[in-house]
Amino acid sequence: MTESNSTVTESNSTGTESATTRPGLLERLDAGPVLCAEGYLFELERRGYLQAGAFVPEVVLDHPEQVTALHRDFVHAGSDVVEALTYYAHREKLRAVGKDGLLEEMNRQSLALAREVAEESGTMLAGNVCNTNLYDPENPESQVRTREMFEEQVGWAAEAAVDYVIGETFRYAGEARIALDVICQFGLPAVITLAVGQQPDTREGQSLPDAFRRLADDGATVVGLNCIRGPATMLPLLAAVTAAVDVPVAALPVPYRTDADQPTFQSLREPDDALLPEGRPFPTALDPFTCNRYEIADFALKAQAAGVRYLGLCCGAAPHHVRSMAEALGRTPEASRYSDDMSKHAFFGTAPGLQSHNREYRERL
Numbered sequence: 001m002t003e004s005n006s007t008v009t010e011s012n013s014t015g016t017e018s019a020t021t022r023p024g025l026l027e028r029l030d031a032g033p034v035l036c037a038e039g040y041l042f043e044l045e046r047r048g049y050l051q052a053g054a055f056v057p058e059v060v061l062d063h064p065e066q067v068t069a070l071h072r073d074f075v076h077a078g079s080d081v082v083e084a085l086t087y088y089a090h091r092e093k094l095r096a097v098g099k100d101g102l103l104e105e106m107n108r109q110s111l112a113l114a115r116e117v118a119e120e121s122g123t124m125l126a127g128n129v130c131n132t133n134l135y136d137p138e139n140p141e142s143q144v145r146t147r148e149m150f151e152e153q154v155g156w157a158a159e160a161a162v163d164y165v166i167g168e169t170f171r172y173a174g175e176a177r178i179a180l181d182v183i184c185q186f187g188l189p190a191v192i193t194l195a196v197g198q199q200p201d202t203r204e205g206q207s208l209p210d211a212f213r214r215l216a217d218d219g220a221t222v223v224g225l226n227c228i229r230g231p232a233t234m235l236p237l238l239a240a241v242t243a244a245v246d247v248p249v250a251a252l253p254v255p256y257r258t259d260a261d262q263p264t265f266q267s268l269r270e271p272d273d274a275l276l277p278e279g280r281p282f283p284t285a286l287d288p289f290t291c292n293r294y295e296i297a298d299f300a301l302k303a304q305a306a307g308v309r310y311l312g313l314c315c316g317a318a319p320h321h322v323r324s325m326a327e328a329l330g331r332t333p334e335a336s337r338y339s340d341d342m343s344k345h346a347f348f349g350t351a352p353g354l355q356s357h358n359r360e361y362r363e364r365l
Helices: 002-011 017-021 025-031 040-046 064-077 091-096 100-121 140-159 173-185 208-217 231-244 293-305 319-328 334-338 356-364
Strands: 034-037 081-083 124-130 164-170 190-194 222-226 249-252 310-313
Touching (some): 025 034, 040 064, 064 100, 064 319, 064 334, 091 140, 100 124, 124 173, 140 164, 164 173, 173 190, 222 231, 231 249, 310 319, 319 334
Parallel strands (some): 034 310, 081 124, 124 164, 164 190, 222 249, 249 310
């Protein structure tokens, strides 16, 4: 299996040295956990370069330098992967906002921006497809159109010589299987992740172990969960997934404090919601629920102990979260140079030479 993945990378490459010499996904997984930073849409929205709601990544055309900067920030923080920002850059989303004429340009630009950073950093380059919001298990025509949409995006990713393709945030297992089939037809390794809502099963009502067994049997390189659920409500689902399949398992939660009563970030509620649009924190008022870096590090260790080998974060992630996850896995990314050291803090520090009157005052701060 590793040999076929390496051959695919070479046969689809454009001839650049980096495309043919980088270890493939399975080789990286054999060497240890793979860390993949996601969450581009939310982070770019927070930075003022992307509109919440439609979440169409027009930023790759309007402000490509911001996308490149975020790619570099995530690599600096420890990501092993540069994922092209083609999430929601599909025909159905662009049609909905009246910009379907930008489809190919947006995808090719996204892939080019990601490739630049992957090549300069020696990280893996991943293409991306996602939930279409069109697929309907009761509508055969929607399934045909869904396949056509995946074929467009995976085709452009293959031409860009990606190392593998991520198919993510699928609530329907049937839609995930179509994505997987298309990725396999292009001869590329596939990371396929499902997103589950308040009930821990697929939207068709299929159990997660059964859904993942079928995806693994159909040729997925990695299967797992991403998005929707925070660390506390994704973690309990992982053991059953790792027990069900013999391929590496992925876990990429949203970095929000979901719980048993509110297991998804869409279901989170504030006691006082008078100022919130429609009385709901999702998606632009989730700040009070954000996990701190230590909670993310704790999740990384517990997920790894549950057998997860492909880790990351989804919507809401920021570089400091990624760094904490990397450090929890025993790594020292470039960003670790700036990890916290409170020993020299004027009030809370312990280093010799600090002013004692400041240290004595700290309990009054």
